[in-house]
Amino acid sequence: MTEKKGWFARLKDGLKRTSQSISDGIVGIFTKKPLDQETLDELEELLIAADLGVGPAGRVVDTLKKTRFGKEVSPEEVREALAEEIAGLLAPVAVPLAIEPAHRPHVILVVGVNGSGKTTTIGKLAKSWADQGKTVVIAACDTFRAAAIDQLKVWGARAGVEVMSRESGADSAGLAFDALKSARERNADVLLIDTAGRLQNKKDLMAELDKIRRVIAKQDPTSPHSTLLVLDATTGQNALRQVEVFRDVARVSGLIMTKLDGTARGGILVALADKFALPVHAIGVGEQAEDLQSFDPKAFARALVGTS
Amino acid sequence: MFESLTGRLGEVFDRLRKRGALSEADVNEAMREVRVALLEADVALPVVKSFVDSVRARAVGAQVLKSVTPGQQVVKIVNDRLTEILGGEDGAEGQEIDLNAVPPVPILMVGLQGSGKTTTTAKIALRLKDRDKRKVLMASLDVRRPAAQEQLRVLGEQIGVATLPIIEGQLPVDIAKRAMQAGRLQGADVVMLDTAGRLHIDEAMMSEARAVRDATGPHETLLVVDALTGQDAVNVARQFKEQIGVTGIVMTRMDGDGRGGAALSMRYITGAPIKLIGVGEKMDALETFHPGRIASRILGMGDIVSLVEKAAETLEKDEAEKLAAKMKKGEFDLDDLATQLRQMKKLGGMQGVLSMLPGVGKIQKQMAEGGVDEKIINRQEAIIGSMTRAERRNPKVIHASRKRRIAAGSGTKVEDVNRLLKQHMQMADMMKKMSRMGEKGFMRSGLANMLGGGGGRPPFGR
Known part of the structure; x- marks a missing residue:
């Protein structure tokens, strides 16, 4: 094993490609000259290419225009200003996921579209809490995808965590109910409920999530205490729709963004913060357990625009 | 949105x-x-x-x-x-997977994590088996994601396609070679190689994929892409094209409500044709790619073809046939109208129908502003529900006192009843004219009626 890097370094590594192309672009545009409309337009495009979306990119650039238009600016100044602006937008949503010790257990329902990284994220969360000495139980309620249960069991073994499962095709709500019962009996700290991936426009599948909520609420009316939506950083503007529908149907309480270790920009988080203001609990920057990092808006924004 | x-x-x-x-x-x-x-x-x-x-x-x-x-x-x-x-240049629709090579034909599946490679591999295998009557062998080279090989094995069992027996600890290139060997011995027509999801900037993983490519010489290398992908599509496309080579693209999750712009990015950058699209979780939910439909979807112009197809799926065949038979005689009573209202609700209500039509953004806005909403359909159903059977069969008998009773019974006003009756009359007239057009004509015109087209005023407008 190489030496363990700090979380900031890891995050920066993860976002390096992203920031590289943005900062290359910025350096390309600016060589200390008056900030003009053409430059602002190009800047807006750079943000759009980072998946911020047309609207939010325009607003960020407008703010820049108000304060800096016509002034002599250097690439560094523009980056600083951009990072500040974006960090400001993200600051209110950077809320860590807190396990409430009063809940025995704290029930966490994990939802998202197919392939967003729910199962891997659950594995990482379980590992990190288990390492902190918490008793964690995982309910493998993705009874649809072939071998999803086996995948979780491997993570469970890595974390030393019990994984409750049933045969493939079983009723997921029933399993969630039993898992909660067992977790209560064991006085566990956390129950993580994995669910099958589903596209938000599939009404029947979305209704299933509501059923899981209702069924576990029979045992503990306050549960689930957290409902996490796992978002893939490579997702474009459809993430807005995902958050909207999952929030309405599954009452999502917070977001986790995965796969930020690629060239995907994750700029959609800015658009999401702007529109929904849901907490962003963590970001995934790799496949290993320690690659799930808490979300730091300043570091994220600075890394995004390439400020060291 | x-x-x-x-x-x-x-x-x-x-x-x-x-x-x-x-x-x-x-x-x-x-x-x-x-x-x-x-x-x-x-x-x-x-x-x-x-x-x-x-x-x-x-x-x-x-x-x-x-x-x-x-x-x-x-x-x-x-x-x-x-x-x-x-x-593509020739505008050729629906390019299929090319199997024109010495069997067993190797097909390499590549893509990012979570793009849907394993599911797509199984879907294609099933398609080749059922449609093209080919003998397929599938092998998972994914030694990274826990239980990925197991996932493909289970899928193979479900669809009745052979999978390469799993040997723990074997490296991807060796698995690939073993798969080709097994394919030859078993007389397989096609060997599908499902690789681990990899980031296009992950040097080690990309060179692993190259090694697999060089060891097997795939006839097709299919890049599996999530239709919900954003701006990053361009980087993904470029890297996979340059480092591994791509002969075709499969877009997954086309059944989502994303606009699918990634399809254009992929086609543009790789130059490779989009061969298939994944449209659902079931194993047969794999379709040929239609450029025209996706173009309309990207532009947000609605998709008439999809609307018509959806309508065809949703309308119960018996009911449609019954209605068609009646219409041949030039009959269209209020029971039939009620049926149409029910079918319209199944299509996702007025909003659902409108969203599939081009150029109705404005109408939708006006509807929302004017307070025209889905409840109209419910109210009209209620009005019809408050009529006697005789009234439904022969609306001509409905005079003032009956109208008052129907309005009271359905919680509406006499004007509402009048509007419904007038609307029914217009529709009945049109139906009579159409009775000459036969069943196909009926489908189309019936739809047009529901949607307020077909010449008359919108039946649900005010």
Whole structure:
């Protein structure tokens, strides 16, 4: 094993490609000259290419225009200003996921579209809490995808965590109910409920999530205490729709963004913060357990625009 | 969520009432809207730019046809160009997987994590087995994601396609070689190699994929791409193309409500045809790619073809046949109207139907503003429900006192009852005219009626 890097370094590594192309672009545009409309337009495009979306990119650039238009600016100044602006937008949503010790257990329902990284994220969360000495139980309620249960069991073994499962095709709500019962009996700290991936426009599948909520609420009316939506950083503007529908149907309480270790920009988080203001609990920057990092808006924004 | 391009352009051209050729200024303004529409649909920025340039060249000086608005004309030009690019130079629809090689034909599946490779591998295997009567062997080279090999094995069992027995600890290249060997021995026509999801910037993983490619010489290398992908599509496409080589693209999750702009980015950057699209979780939910439909979807112009197909699926066949039989005799009573209302609800209500039609962004807005809502359908059903059977069969008997009773019974007003009756009469007239057109004509015209087209005033308008 190489030496363990700090979380900031890891995050920066993860976002390096992203920031590289943005900062290359910025350096390309600016060589200390008056900030003009053409430059602002190009800047807006750079943000759009980072998946911020047309609207939010325009607003960020407008703010820049108000304060800096016509002034002599250097690439560094523009980056600083951009990072500040974006960090400001993200600051209110950077809320860590807190396990409430009063809940025995704290029930966490994990939802998202197919392939967003729910199962891997659950594995990482379980590992990190288990390492902190918490008793964690995982309910493998993705009874649809072939071998999803086996995948979780491997993570469970890595974390030393019990994984409750049933045969493939079983009723997921029933399993969630039993898992909660067992977790209560064991006085566990956390129950993580994995669910099958589903596209938000599939009404029947979305209704299933509501059923899981209702069924576990029979045992503990306050549960689930957290409902996490796992978002893939490579997702474009459809993430807005995902958050909207999952929030309405599954009452999502917070977001986790995965796969930020690629060239995907994750700029959609800015658009999401702007529109929904849901907490962003963590970001995934790799496949290993320690690659799930808490979300730091300043570091994220600075890394995004390439400020060291 | 997004305003359709037609709506956007409509606003631009509302100001320009003049006819004739499109001027450069008109086109430039329109192209700004096109740009935003494409970006909102997740087409990658460099692709958008190059696309807009190519369209601009065509649009300037183009004659605006008499019967259309300048906005519609521009949309047409944009749509045509989009379809052209998505379909390739020859505009050939539905290129299939090429199996024209010495068996066993190796097919390599590559893509990012979570793009849907394993599911797609199984779907393609099933398609080759059932449709093309090929003997397929599947092998998972994914030694990274826990239980990935197991996932493919289970899927193979479900669809009745052989999978390569799993040997713990074997490396991807060795698994691939073993798969080809087994394919030869078993007399397989096709060997599908499902690789681990990898980041396009992960040097080690990309060179592993190259090693697998070199060891097996795949006849097709299919890049599996999530249709919900955003701007990053361009980087993914470029890297996979340059480092591994791509002969075809499979877009997954096309059944989602994403606009699918990634399809254009992928086609543009790789130059490889989009061969198949994944449209659901079931193993047979894999379809041939239709450039025209996706073009309309990217532009947010609705999708008439999909609407018609959905309608065909949803309308119960018996009911449709019954109705068709009655119509042949020129009959259309209130029971039939009730049936149509029910079917319309199944299509997702008025909003659902409207969202599939081009150029209705404005109407939807007006409906929302005017307080016209889905409840109208419910109210009309209630009105019909408050009639006696005799009244439904023969609406002519409904006079003032009956109308009052029906209104009271359905919680509506006499005017509402009148409106419904008038609407029914218009529809019945139209149905009579259509009775000559036969069943196919009925399907189309029946739809048009529900949607308020077909000449008359919108049945649900005010």
